[in-house]
Structures are given as structure tokens and as C-alpha cells.
Amino acid sequence: MSTTTSYADEYRRSMEDPGGFWLDAAGLIDWMRPPARALDSGSAPLYRWFPDGTLNVSANALDRWVAAGRGDQVALAYDSAMTGSKRTFTYAELLHEVELFAGVLRQNGVERGDRVAIYLPMTPEAVIAMLACARIGAVHSVIFGGFAANELAVRIQDAAPKLIVTSSGGLEPGRVVEYLPIVEKALAMIVGDRSVAGTVTSSITVVSEDELSVEAVIVRNREAVPGDAAAFDGRVGVRWLDLEDQLSRAEPVAPVELAATDPLYILYTSGTTGTPKGVVRDNGGYAVALAWSMRNIYDVHAGDVMWTASDVGWVVGHSYIVYGPLLAGATTVLYEGKPIGTPDAGAFWRMVEEYRVKVLFSAPTAVRAIRREDPALEHLAGYDTSSLEALFLAGERLDTETYHWIDEALHCPVVDHWWQTETGWAIAANPRGIEPLPVKPGSPTVPVPGYRVGIVDGKGRPISPGVEGNIVLELPLPPGSLPTLWGGDEKYVASYLTAFPGHYATGDSGYLDDDGYVYVMGRTDDVINVAGHRLSTGGLEEALNHHPAVAEVAVIGIRDELKGQRAAGFVTLKHGTVIDHDVLVTELVALVRETVGPVAAFRDVTVLDRLPKTRSGKILRKTMRQIADGEPYKVPATIEDPTVLTALEAALGR
Template structure:
């Protein structure tokens, strides 16, 4: 049982459950409205209902203008730090307002009106954030595509969104190479059936792109002219149910799934989380070490911090290699970061290169109050290492592109609950989370099943997919009537703590026993020589599936890999038991991951099972899949 706590979580969650509409109406009072909503929730609109119907508002006004109007225009809004280019810059709220007003005018000049789509294909530069806010200002729907995405994938998103204008940069910068974006953009437009009328190109000094006459325009030149003329636009009044953005989920096949985020509910939910979940206040420095191309970047690099009046850090670098494993500690010290939000993958990369925390020495991290983890399961070993290294609370929380904010977490602002390693803690207000079997019947505490959320979803979650209501209902709502399917599996313990053990396809069936690959990964990660790991189920003629573990060893002198592999097999046998049938642990130089740090377990499984596979467009390093293929072949797996 957990210890008694002074956290207000139980009281706040109970208040939400007793009267959801009153709860969210109160949260909505933190947003400035042009016109108040007629109703907090209308169950008869949309696929499952819509939030704040009749409300009129503007996201850019709430994120930028209102802070200037309140006399805080001199506060820094955005900090850009780019170790890959050796540059640093910042914008105050007043400066950000001027830039967004100017770009809004340029977009209007290009024919962009309320409801039109604008694709943003850019690296981690301030102009990407300015572009998102300018779209929100004039009522255009932005769709950010991760910079450097392959032309075919970009073309599929262009066809689905049908943008009037594309905002792009000439290139992105990686630690050891320059990635030319403009040729990828040109190829994507050539492939796409939907053609933009114009492209605004940010020419970066590291590599200029060739501009096509009549279609492509130089960002800096257009900005200089508009700013020189003092031109700008005011905020367009937007309905709360109008779309703010469309974000395509990574790794999709066929027609991409465009997650829609509405205007009013999104603001209400994110503003609530900044104070109550993240424990931040106006003026705090919040650093989310992600990318604006992912949902984490949308919610907590751009909109959440600015809605709260925080200073947000935009980082164009890596956790290691730019220049070393001390990069994060330098950032925290330099900018007096109050809270850092990153993925467990980033911490594992730092731990692998610097397990003893040598690069931490000499850095003053006294400003740091909390470290937040999300994006994948936070294994207990990494959490314990981070707690011991940084001496601050390490808060795991769990959410999805579709939800836009945390389904489950440990609410710092309401008072921390006792931590249970391996659990993102408890459901947030708004989420009636349940564990069910295949027939959608609730399961008792401690029993593994499908994690579902009772409808309606709270404000800020997707109301639908872009122009695909039927696909939304079929993909997320049909399998468990009355519930949203998370496609994650796990259990809730007797204290109400959620344990997310992996995607439902990461629950393997070994001779009739449903076993979590996440549980096995937890055991492997606890070995002192293991930096990171992944477990997949591979086909087996006798047992149906058997687990196979892939491990990356920590840097430095280590014992022979085959010795460590045997120890790992014994460790799983000891901790989980013979039922796991765990007999295969393979050391690999690196794990294949997406650019957002998610391990490509599904592709690894296809290789092991000799199924057809292709490298996903989101992959960070294709060579990692070649490593996996060679190592599996040596052990008799794969074709």
C-alpha cells in the first residue's frame, strides 16, 4: 500500500468525476474568451461530443498578446540554443508578438485565409514556432511535418492536408551532417497531387536551397519588407471547436492518420496541466527536449509554456555528441531551467556514455525542481539512475499523440504522490481509465488487459481524424463500445496506480500465457552492464511465440558479451520464472529508433519472423536495422 499523502489529487479527481462540466468550466476561466461558450460539453455534436461549443477565442492571443497586454512584454518567451550551429538567441514576448504579427501578414499576402492549411517542414529553429503561432493567429490550420522526413511521406501529408502554403527551411543540421530539406520538399511537391500555391523558405547559412520562380519566396526578404512597412495582423476570432492543427501520427501506412486538435479545449487542457501536473508558474523556464514535429513539441515546447507565460527553450541538439554527455546539464545551468521534460531514451543515451555522471560535475543544477519523462516506458533502472544523479523528483507520465496531454501522471502541482517504479502513477482528471478484457468487461486490480478510456475524452484530446470521421470511429471506438481504445496493455494495482506494459501487440502469447515484453525489459535493464534494451516476441512452432531480448551495453570495458547474455537469461528466469521461456539475449551495438526516440520493435519483429519489412520513414539511423538483421541471421532468425 502507498503511504498517506498530502497531495490534493484524490480530492481534485473526485471533484472532476462528480461534475465534469463544472470542473472544466472552472478550468476554462484561466483562458481569455472573446465570447463565452454556450455549453461546456455537447454530446450530440461530432463523433462523441464536442467541448466549449459556442465559445470564441484565439490561441495566439492567449499564448502571446495577453502577456504583453498584462505588462510582461519584456519577459523572455523563447530561448533558442543550437550547439550544432554554435548559435544562441532569444525573443521576449513583445518581440515574439511583433514577429508573429508580421508573418501573419505575409501569410495573408500569400492568400492564406481562416480554415486554410499550412504545412510547416522545419528544424528546431524559432521560425518554426513563429510559423505555428502565426497560423493560429489568422485561423489557418497548421500541420507540422518533422524536418527531414522522406519526400514520399511528406507528399502523403501534403495530399491529405492540401495546404495553400508551405513554410520550410533550406536544411537541417545533424551533429555530423547537413540534411538538405529543399530537394526533399521539391520532390514531395512533384509527387503530390495537391499543389501549394506558394512556399516560404528560410535560407539557413549552412546550405541555401534553390528557389523556384513564382512559387518559392525567401523568408528573410519577405519579413524585412513587411516589417519595414510596419505591417501586421490582429487575431482572428475562432470557434472553440475550430481546428487549430492537424498532426500526422508517425509510422502510418497507406493514407496517413491526421490527428485533429481543436482550439478551445486544447487551450483549457494545456493551461490546466502546466499548473497542476507540471507544477509551473508564470515566469518559470520550462525545457522540453523534443522536436516541434512531434506532439510533445506542440504541447510543451510551444503552446503549454506560452499559455502559462513561461519561458520555453527550443534546443537544436542531442543529449550526447553535441558536444558530449554533459549537454543537458549545461543547458539547465545556463538557462536556470525549472523543469526538464525528455524521453527515457535521452537519459539512457547519457547513462550509456557517462554512467558515473562525470560530466555533471561543476554544473549548478539548483534551479531544477523536476525531471519529467514520457514518450515510451520509463524503466525503473533509468529512473533510479536519474534520481540518484540529479537528486530531484523524476516523474514518469503517459500519453499519446491522440490525447495531446497526459492520460496518467504524478501531479506535481497538486502535490506529489509516492512513486512506484514502473508506473506513470494515476489517471489525470478527465480520464476514466479502465482495464478490460476482449469483451470490454472490466478486470480486477492487478490483472493485465487492454487500457481503455470511457467516453467522452476530455478537452484537448482529438475529436476526430482530419476528414475521416468513420476511420476515427473504426480505429479507436469500435472495438470497445463506449470507450476509446489506447492500443496499450497494462493493469491498475490495488492503489489505483497505472502500469503501462506496452502496446497491445507487445503482449506476447507464450504457450497460452499472456506476458508483457515491458516486464522483461524491466528485468534486463536492471543488469549493471545494460544501457538499454528491447524485447520482442518471435514466432515459435511449439509455443506460438518466444521472447527475444536485444541489449546495448554501457560504454567502457565490459566482460565478454556471451557471458552477459547468459546472465541476462538467468535473471529473467529468476525474476519472472520459467513461464517466460526466455532463452535468447543478444547484444547489439545500437537499437533501431525513430527520430523521437521510440524503439522500432515492430520492425525488429518482422525481421526476426522473416516477414516483409521496410525501414519506416521516421527511422533515425537505418544502419541499426542492418545490425539487427545480421545478428539475427547468425542466430538462425530472419530470411
């Protein structure tokens, strides 16, 4: 931990001398040609970081640590709660696997700039495939394993990959998901083969088999989910190849030299419909930002163990399962399982004890799931979690009730931080590697060096501290943030840079306090307008979360003929809780009246077994609002369990 500088000093320098600040940070990376310039601003509002630098991210994640004598250190620890299988890879072993996988890509015609779609479960091949793409300059596009065929097809058509890397299947509690029929159906949709695809949606432009970008599908046959690539070979005019057979004939490949501004990957934002938004991440800026963040935000260094309990299909998995920890020379943990039910609510604490995890990164929804199943944290007492120095949470708003519950139970700090798929790393955080700052529950603390956070009204005018408005980020965004969207700069500018000129529109609402702490209250479309009064869903949810029976809560605005909108609350109860519904509603209404005030006119409460969520834990408020208002809706591709929507409809009498 730094003892020679303060957060204020670091932040001030990043604002006053961003070029010097980020060129210094670039020293954390091994360059093939070190950059002399930090920023190319010639095409503002589009910016490119380290335009004259060259490097290879895969070599930075693996080769340099082997060369530095860390080859015998564990780089990747794999733990599947679904199958009971475990495996570790040292840096030398992981490097060998990546070199050979790069050989498989090469022998199938993949070259620099080609795209590779990765549709895999949480198994080591996912990490290996990503690093192999980075090694040869191929652009990977990881698609969450188990996505439905239509959503897979939309992403394949947009990215136009030459190759798909997949598995025979994935495992969810109580069910098996076979991937090969899904991949076949997705490809059939693109070429209009209705005998396989059935209905082809309007979001897909049908092409001939000759025009299909995909030339081959590489299949890893998984023992737990038997599947045979040979049985699919030739279908939809594509070669289907067995990974083990391909590896047996592959030659190891050395890392290629890439421009810092070359794309490293495309990651599609969750919940997209129609034409998806593919976030592009570059090589150099991303590597520098992640290396800096590992040291200065997470306080993770070479030899430390970091476990990010997410999925490689999400941005958190890209940044802090795969690239970040390996760029820091740390050990990263890959977990195939859930916070509860695999087998119980002690799963996280078992992992911390077994792998001596220093930093755990998860989502508030995982903590709330544990709280619901084990409110007294009885499982925690059964494990030695003394290695844990910090629990980082992100992905959605961390309510103060959940924060206090887990913070009081653990012996280490709980750190809320805020970022987006588009930014690739934290916008606001408590910078533990620079100077741990006082915690204010409900706030992800302060802007990270490099990010100038502002609060503006609908016309872009700055708002005073303590007043909620639109959260914007002044351009240029720091390294690691998206330089553009796949398919054109125009789409990027229109989507993010037009609403508030000179700024990136986050789409979130919130405020800054007098100390400069950031408060993120929710998406701007989650603001409820009750008879002209703008109410934040975050503030209402905060009030409801204080009830001792409530495990999780979502508040949405539903249509009201008199007031325009009214707030409706949806709650789940802690495991084993029994309370009369009318009593619960009376107490929740009183909490909102006391905390927010009578202006909220809050009276609607629905108790559910589960809230509708994405697989990454975000509550599907828009879909809930559509159901409550009786509007037609589309089941989001990212939903964790579609049956929850049916239960919601029944609860609302729809």
C-alpha cells in the same frame, strides 16, 4: 502549489461534475466570448468542448502577456548546439515576429481554415510559423524536418495545404539535410513528375499541377545550409519565395476570433503507412487543457522556465515547447541538439545551468543515452543544476532501473507520465501542482483529472486490480484530446471507438493496482504468447534492465514452431563495458527466470551497438519482429538511422 485541495478531491470533482470542473478551468484562458456550456454531447460518441466559446490561441500565448506588462520577459530562448548560435525573444519581440509572419501568410492568400504545412528544423521560425497560423485561423500541419519525400508527399496530399513553410535545411550530428530538393521531390510525386520524383508509390494519388493544393513554398534561407528559393521558383508549377523578402513587405496582423471547436492543427501519427491518420486538435479545449496542465501537473507558472527536449514535429513539441509554456506566461527553451554528442553527455546539464530551467521534460531514451555514455554522471558534477525542480519523462515506458539511476543522481523528483499523440497531454501523471503523490517506480502514477482509466479483457469486460489487460479511456475524453481525425469522423470512430464501445482504445496494455496507480506495460501488439502464456514485453525488459552491463533493452516475440512465439532480447551495453557474451547471456537468462519465471522460456539474446528507434526515441519493435521472422518490411519514415536495421539483419544472419 495548491494547498487548498487534494488530488482525490480534484479527480472526484472532474468525474462527478465534469462540466463545472472544466468551465472553472476555462477561466485560465482569455476568451473573446466566454463559453456558457462545457460539453456538446449531441453527436456521441463524438464530443465537442466549449461549443459556444470563441478565442484566439495565439493571442492567449502572446498578446495577453504583453498587455499584462510581461512584454520584456523572455518568452523563447533558442539554443543551437549544432551551430553554436543562441537568441532570446521577449514576449513583445516574439509577438512582433508572429504578427509579421501572419502578414506573410495573408499576403499569400492564406485565410481562416486553410492549411499550412510546416517543414522546418528546430529553429525559431518553427514556433513563429505555428503561432502565426493560429493567429489567422489557418490550420498548421507540422511535419518533422528531414522526413523523406514520400512521407512528406503523403502528408501534404492528405492535409491539402495552400502553403508550405520550409528551410534550406537541417543539421544532424555529422551531416547536413537539404530540405528544398526533398520538398520539390514530394511535390513532383503528387503531380507524377517522374523526372524529379523517380518512383511514385501507391500511397500517393497522382493529380495534375492544376489540382495541386500547394500554391507557394516559403523558404527561410539558413546560413549553415545555403539554399536559394529563386533557383526552385516555378518548379512543379509552384512559386518558391524567400522568407526575408516576404517579411520586408508584410503588414502585421491582429488575431482573429475563432470558435473553440475550430481546428488548430493536424498532426500525423508517427509510423503511418498508406493513408495517414491526421490527429485534429481544436482551439478551445486544447488551450484549456494545456493551461490547466501547466499549473496542476508541471507546477509551471508565469515567469518560470520550462525546457522540453523534444522536437516541434512531435506532439510533445506542440504541447510543451510551443503552446503550453506560452499559455502559462513562462519562458520556453528551443534546443537544436542531442542529449549526447553535441558535444557530450553533459549537454542537458549545461542547458539547465545556462537557462536556469525549473522543469525539464524529455524521454526515457534520452536518459538511457546519457547513462550509456556517462554511467557515473561525471558531466553532471560540472554544472549547477540547482534550479531544476522536476524532471518529467514520457514517450515510452520508463523502466525502474533507469528511474532509480537518474533519481538517485538528481536532487529533484523524477516524474514518469503517460500520454499519446491523440490525447495531446497526460493521461496519467503525478500532479505536482495539486499534490505530489508517493512515487511507485514503473508507474506513471494516477489518472489525471478528466480521464477515467479502465482495464478490460478482449471482450470489454472489466479486469481486477493487478491483472494486465487493455487500457481504455471512458468517453467523453477530456478537453485537449482529439475530437476527430482529419478527413472524417468515420475514420476516427473506426480507429479508436469501435473495439470497446463507449471507450477510447489506447492500444496499450497494462493494469491498475489496488491504490489506483496505472502501470503501462507496452502496446497491445507487443504481448508475447508463449505456449498459451501471455507475457508482457515490459515485464521482460524490466528484468533485463537490472543487469549492470545493460544500457538499453528491447524484447520482442519471434516465431517459434513449437510454442507459437518465444521471447528474444536485444541489448546495448554501457560505454566501456567489456563482458563475455556467453556470460552475459547466462546472467540475463537467469534474471528473467528469477523475475518472470521459467514460463518465459527465455534464451535468445543479441547484443547490438544501437537499437532501431524513431527520432522521438520509440523502439521499432514491429520492424525488429519482422526482421527476426524473416518477413519483408518497410523502413519506417520516422526512423532515426536506417543503417541500424542493416546491422540488426547482420547480427541475426538475415
